[in-house]
Structure formats: structure tokens, C-alpha cells
Amino acid sequence: MATSAPITGQAPDPTRAISFPPGFLWGTATASYQIEGAAREDGRTASIWDVYSHTPGRVLNGDTGDVADDHYHRWREDLGILADLGVGAYRFSVAWPRVQPTGSGPANAKGIDFYSRLVDGLLEKGIQPVATLYHWDLPQELEDAGGWPVRETAYRFAEYAGIVADALGDRVRTWTTLNEPWCSAFLGYGSGVHAPGRTDAADSLRAAHHLNLAHGLAVRELRGRLPQEAQVSVTLNLHQVRPVGDSPQDVDAARRIDGTANRVFLGPLLDGAYPDDVLADTAHLTDWSFVKDGDTEIIRQPLDFLGVNYYSPTLVSYNKDGAEQGSDGHGASAHSPWPAGDGVVFHQAPGPKTAMGWGIDPTGLYDLLVRVGREYPDLPVVITENGAAFDDRIGADGLVDDPERIAYLRGHLSEVHRALASGVDVRGYFLWSLLDNFEWGYGYSKRFGAVYVDYETQRRVPKASARWYAQVAKTGTLPEAGDSPS
Ligand code: GCO
Numbered sequence: 321m322a323t324s325a326p327i328t329g330q331a332p333d334p335t336r337a338i339s340f341p342p343g344f345l346w347g348t349a350t351a352s353y354q355i356e357g358a359a360r361e362d363g364r365t366a367s368i369w370d371v372y373s374h375t376p377g378r379v380l381n382g383d384t385g386d387v388a389d390d391h392y393h394r395w396r397e398d399l400g401i402l403a404d405l406g407v408g409a410y411r412f413s414v415a416w417p418r419v420q421p422t423g424s425g426p427a428n429a430k431g432i433d434f435y436s437r438l439v440d441g442l443l444e445k446g447i448q449p450v451a452t453l454y455h456w457d458l459p460q461e462l463e464d465a466g467g468w469p470v471r472e473t474a475y476r477f478a479e480y481a482g483i484v485a486d487a488l489g490d491r492v493r494t495w496t497t498l499n500e501p502w503c504s505a506f507l508g509y510g511s512g513v514h515a516p517g518r519t520d521a522a523d524s525l526r527a528a529h530h531l532n533l534a535h536g537l538a539v540r541e542l543r544g545r546l547p548q549e550a551q552v553s554v555t556l557n558l559h560q561v562r563p564v565g566d567s568p569q570d571v572d573a574a575r576r577i578d579g580t581a582n583r584v585f586l587g588p589l590l591d592g593a594y595p596d597d598v599l600a601d602t603a604h605l606t607d608w609s610f611v612k613d614g615d616t617e618i619i620r621q622p623l624d625f626l627g628v629n630y631y632s633p634t635l636v637s638y639n640k641d642g643a644e645q646g647s648d649g650h651g652a653s654a655h656s657p658w659p660a661g662d663g664v665v666f667h668q669a670p671g672p673k674t675a676m677g678w679g680i681d682p683t684g685l686y687d688l689l690v691r692v693g694r695e696y697p698d699l700p701v702v703i704t705e706n707g708a709a710f711d712d713r714i715g716a717d718g719l720v721d722d723p724e725r726i727a728y729l730r731g732h733l734s735e736v737h738r739a740l741a742s743g744v745d746v747r748g749y750f751l752w753s754l755l756d757n758f759e760w761g762y763g764y765s766k767r768f769g770a771v772y773v774d775y776e777t778q779r780r781v782p783k784a785s786a787r788w789y790a791q792v793a794k795t796g797t798l799p800e801a802g803d804s805p806s
Pocket of ligand 1: 351354499500503557629705752758759760768
């Protein structure tokens with residue numbers, strides 16, 4: 321990852337042009353199941369998302385990732401779009417069931433070939449490949465054997481990491497083990513709004529631990545196979561949790577949610593231990609005996625940077641009557657993804673919302689970056705996802721005008737710059753997402769892309785935000801508010 325010395329100075333005037341330090345890395349991000357399609361092609365076997373999306377009632381409109389953006393066949397065209405954007409890096413994920421079908425055994429040459437050609441294509445265009453090993457597409461066979469709540473899955477992941485490192489490690493210099501283990505564990509095994517759709521709070525905590533363990537084991541595999549200069553990270557969707565009021569109950573609600581959203585990962589991954597309050601808050605569900613001697617030493621591996629995904633702040637209050645959870649932004653379920661969330665009510669930030677119903681508050685990103693910088697001053701940060709869904713349409717002129725997205729991006733990038741000015745070592749920013757894509761339980765109803773995808777024809781139509789972001793990526797400068805790129 322390119323270096324960028326933190327800059328110091330006054331908070332920028334959000335209406336003026338803002339320049340980022342030389343070397344700041346600009347990119348876009350996608351994920352395998354959300355864009356590739358070709359679900360049963362060239363040896364790929366089913367993942368938990370294939371099974372989940374094909375289960376009636378699980379995904380809006382019965383949408384699946386069977387075709388998605390057909391990126392598996394259109395990747396050359398999509399590389400051209402990336403080149404037009406002028407980004408320095410592209411964050412993609414490798415589909416485990418494509419490169420190691422069934423989750424164990426030898427590599428599938430055709431699966432490896434797809435990513436090898438993608439990486440070669442990126443390098444030919446001068447774009448740095450940033451590979452995520454796991455963006456939620458666990459091979460279904462491993463779920464059938466117990467999934468992330470069972471320890472064996474962590475060892476299977478380490479083996480898979482070694483296979484991918486051997487295949488791509490000569491050309492891919494930047495690696496992320498897991499994308500958002502919180503979603504995998506608590507939405508997949510707690511609320512059930514993500515695959516595999518299980519709803520057992522104790523299992524969600526076991527899953528969280530085995531994902532942490534999988535990360536540690538995988539980092540050891542990567543370090544043992546990759547060149548010295550390779551950079552290894554993990555990506556967390558850290559929640560910027562704020563109590564709505566200043567009552568002790570509201571403040572404690574925020575502590576409990578911060579514990580099971582953030583510190584259940586930050587603790588073992590970066591500090592080498594599960595926080596005592598998280599263990600205490602969840603003691604009614606488990607004795608944590610699934611944490612074996614030596615596990616936390618395995619999990620805590622030196623990292624080259626921390627990936628942070630941010631979309632919206634998390635506002636909480638306490639209601640002793642255990643009122644219905646408000647909207648935590650993670651989808652409605654009869655089961656909670658919060659094992660320490662008794663009596664917690666979730667609120668969305670006031671004011672304008674995205675198409676996901678998420679409050680728009682860029683200061684949440686600033687606060688999050690300052691926290692990470694304060695708690696882990698020697699660990700560089702990369703914003704591996706930030707973006708927004710809006711109800712984009714192709715106009716009569718054939719163009720997609722998305723001023724709300726440009727305003728969202730400008731507001732959040734202004735706060736990134738403010739964090740840099742405050743001394744936080746932020747190295748890069750990846751826009752979520754390059755393309756409109758399969759938005760999990762919402763199917764194709766939510767458009768996060770800088771590029772519009774007409775799913776009937778697979779035509780790609782760069783939105784106004786793509787042109788705006790291309791100017792930012794090429795100049796390293798946020799145009800003055802209202803400036804429209806040429
Ligand atoms: C996530 C995932 C992405 C989502 C994006 C919008 O952060 O949930 O990494 O796959 O599509 O964040 O929800």
C-alpha cells in the first residue's frame with residue numbers, strides 16, 4: 321500500500337477544493353458473489369449464498385447471484401471501466417467455492433485461471449489488485465459440516481488461503497483475509513438475515529471466534545508463502561456507536577453494542593484478548609470454552625493495515641420494557657444479531673437517508689477513524705468500503721444523474737481529509753461499489769454502484785458520480801461543492 325504521511329492542519333472548509341496527500345490510494349470495491357454470476361460454471365460449487373438465495377422468502381423478489389453482473393464473462397469490459405476511472409487499486413474477492421470446490425481438496429484450475437487473468441489484466445492497466453479471501457461465500461459443504469460455529473472451518477480456511485496465495489501471490493501484493501466477520505457471524509448465525517440464515521446467539525459467538533481464528537491461521541499461511549513486501553490486513557465494518565441520550569442506561573447500551581460489534585474482533589485481532597466486558601455481557605449464552613489455549617496468540621498476527629468499512633453511524637438508547645428493536649440497518653428479523661442487546665433500541669441518524677434507510681452522517685466516519693488512530697496509532701488504516709445506495713434511473717438523455725451520491729461521497733471524503741489533518745494515518749479509500757450489484761437480502765433492488773447496471777441487458781452506464789470520482793482519483797483533489805467534472 322502506498323505510504324502517505326499524515327498531514328496536519330486545520331479542518332478543511334467543506335465548500336472548498338480539498339487536496340489529499342500524494343500517494344493516497346484511490347480505489348473501488350466489489351465482491352465475488354455480488355457481481356460474478358457463473359454460479360455453476362467451470363467447476364464452481366454452491367456457496368451458502370447460493371443455497372440461501374435459492375431458498376424461497378430469503379431474498380427480496382427471489383433474486384439470486386446466479387447471473388448478477390455476469391462479471392465472470394464481462395471482466396475485460398469492467399477492467400476498461402476501472403481504467404477509465406483512473407483508480408490506482410481494485411478491491412475484489414475470491415470465491416472460495418470457485419477455487420477450492422466443496423471447501424477442501426485440490427485447487428480447481430479453471431477457478432484459479434479466472435482470478436489469474438483478472439490480476440494480469442489489472443496489472444496491465446497499472447491497477448493494484450487488492451484481494452479479499454472471504455467475502456461470505458463459504459462452500460456449502462463446509463456449512464453442512466457445521467459452518468463457522470465449528471472449529472474445523474477455520475482450518476479449512478487456512479488451507480484455502482494457502483491455495484490462493486500460491487496461485488496469485490507472485491502478483492498480488494495486498495491481501496485481506498476476511499470482509500466484515502461481524503456480518504458473517506451475527507447476521508449469518510444470529511438474526512439469520514444473511515446466509516446461512518441460522519438464528520442461534522451462542523452459535524453466532526462461536527462463529528465470531530472461529531472467524532477470528534481463521535484470520536490468524538490464514539495470516540500465518542500468507543506470511544509463509546508471500547514475498548516479504550506483501551501487505552496483509554483484515555476488513556471490519558466497525559460501528560460508530562453513539563448513545564442517543566446521556567443516561568447511564570443509554571451509555572451502557574452503547575458500550576454493550578460497541579463490545580459485540582467492534583471489540584469482539586478488535587480485542588483478539590489487535591490486542592490479543594477478548595474484552596472482559598464482552599465475556600461478561602454474553603455469559604448468559606456461553607462460557608466461551610470454545611476458545612482454546614493458544615487461540616488468541618494465533619489470532620493476533622501483525623498486520624500491515626486495518627480495513628474499515630463505514631456507511632452510517634449506529635445510534636442506540638435503552639428501553640427497560642425491551643421495546644422492539646428500531647432499525648439497526650441490518651435487516652428485519654424475529655431474531656437479534658446482538659447477543660448483548662437486551663433493551664437496546666436502535667435509531668437512524670436524523671435527516672436525509674440513503675435508499676437503504678441509513679442515516680447520512682459523515683462525522684461518524686471521522687469519529688471512527690480518530691478512534692482507531694487513537695487506539696492503534698501504529699496501524700495504518702484503509703477505508704475499504706464507503707458509499708451509498710440511491711434510487712438511480714437512466715434519464716431520457718441516457719445518462720444517470722446521481723447528485724445525492726456525489727454529495728455523500730464528497731461529505732465522507734471531506735471527513736477522511738479531516739481525519740488525516742488530525743493525524744490519523746489513512747492510506748486509501750475504496751468506493752463501494754464499482755458496479756450496481758446483488759445487495760444480499762435486498763437482491764438487486766439497491767444500487768450502490770458508481771456504474772449503473774441494466775440487469776436485462778448487462779449494459780454498464782457510468783453514473784455522474786463515476787465521472788466525479790474519476791476526477792478525484794486522477795487529481796487527488798475533491799472539486800469544490802457544485803463543481804461538475806468535465
Ligand atoms: C458490506 C459488504 C458489502 C455490501 C455493502 C452495502 O459492507 O455489507 O461488504 O458487500 O454490499 O456494504 O451494504
